[in-house]
Amino acid sequence: MVLETPDGSKADARDSLAARAKGGLLFMGGFVVVLYVIEFLNTLMLHGLNRTFGLRPRSLDGVLDILTFPLLHANLNHLLSNTLPLLIFGFLVFLAGLRVFITALAFSWLGSGLTVWLIGGGGVTVGASGLVFGLFAFLLVRGFFNRNWWQILLSVVLFMAYGSILFGVLPTVMGYVSWQAHLGGAIGGIIAAVLLRPKSAADDAGITA
Secondary structure, eight states, rough: OOOOOHHHHHHHHHHHHHHHHHHHHHHHHHHHHHHHHHHHHHHHHHHHHHHSSSSSSSSSGGGGGTTTTGGOOOSSSHHHHHHHHHHHHHHHHHOOOOOHHHHHHHHHHHHHHHHHHHHOSSSBBSSSSSHHHHHHHHHHHHHHHTTOHHHHHHHHHHHHHGGGGGGGGSOOOOTOHHHHHHHHHHHHHHHHHHHHHHOOHHHHHTOOO
């Protein structure tokens, strides 16, 4: 419901932002609950779901695992480590709207999965950290593409708070860490930010240099 006010546009904006904030909390909260339900069932099955639906690099039937591997985790601690950043980054992206959120999430998901499938090491990869890196990368760069100072300020704050996780995109000697998933997710998030950037007047008019 929107009240008639002398500054109706600002009232609409506040209502819209509040609706997106509520939607973001509900969606991300629900998504995380689903992850914990899956982890609970996976634990009861001695993590047998990981062997069936985890991502196996360069395996033909493993292509479909791109759709499932972020929903699975190696153990409860693995899921716990992803929970808070996933909630924070997902909520902040959702504030920009459902279309923006779905685009950023989809490219992070696919970018992470395709990179693991193409250049991943041996074994099975599971975990939502690729989504975390994708959403984080999206938040870091979108302000510069949008020329939005508030978003740029948010990027700076997030970088100061979580910038150290970016080392996770580098090749690592720790075999249990999939830097490929992190790198692919981050690339996907950046691609989403590029695709969602505002079009210039020249672009709208179809003018090329």
